[in-house]
Amino acid sequence: GDSVTQMEGPVTLSEEAFLTINCTYTATGYPSLFWYVQYPGEGLQLLLKATKADDKGSNKGFEATYRKETTSFHLEKGSVQVSDSAVYFCALSDPLSGAGSYQLTFGKGTKLSVIP
């Protein structure tokens, strides 16, 4: 079945450091890919998404490119801030999984802490 593997955390960075959180996936068809973020005390929020190969999703300075050849969707940010401290989840939605596009398959999450 479908699966998402993302780098284990926690990740601790200094402010203004470069961030990469790796995410790779296994899917039956051509999934849509997502990054969700959960800030402390809040619910999951969609950070960015890409629905086809070579698409780049971007939001709040974060970027991720849908790489079909490497089945990857790595999250990057050039300069992190303390306010970026959160848990980040990579996810996919696969229309050919048998369940239609109505389910999200998540990775385990990566906790990011940014220190001043």
Place this chain on the structure above:
Amino acid sequence: EAGVTQFPSHSVIEKGQTVTLRCDPISGHDNLYWYRRVMGKEIKFLLHFVKESKQDESGMPNNRFLAERTGGTYSTLKVQPAELEDSGVYFCASSRDRGFGDTEAFFGQGTRLTVV
């Protein structure tokens, strides 16, 4: 516009007791999803409502879990009797249209359930 609201935010119950979680979706959202994150593991799909109908309940772990959405508005998820392995964070999400690729789903802040 109010977001997805979940009650309670935390619940601690003893093994064998019953707990009912509630989710109020965004007004006008016909699609409602329940997900669960067990400690240290991925967020897993439980079920999907379209209005008051269960569209997909393939993720429900066993018959101790009962979800309802009477009138197609709020939803409840009852666990009876609760077991230790039911501990985790239960998320609810809602969306206007089905799926995640072409429409955005909004998540609640989650209910943290601890069974002791």
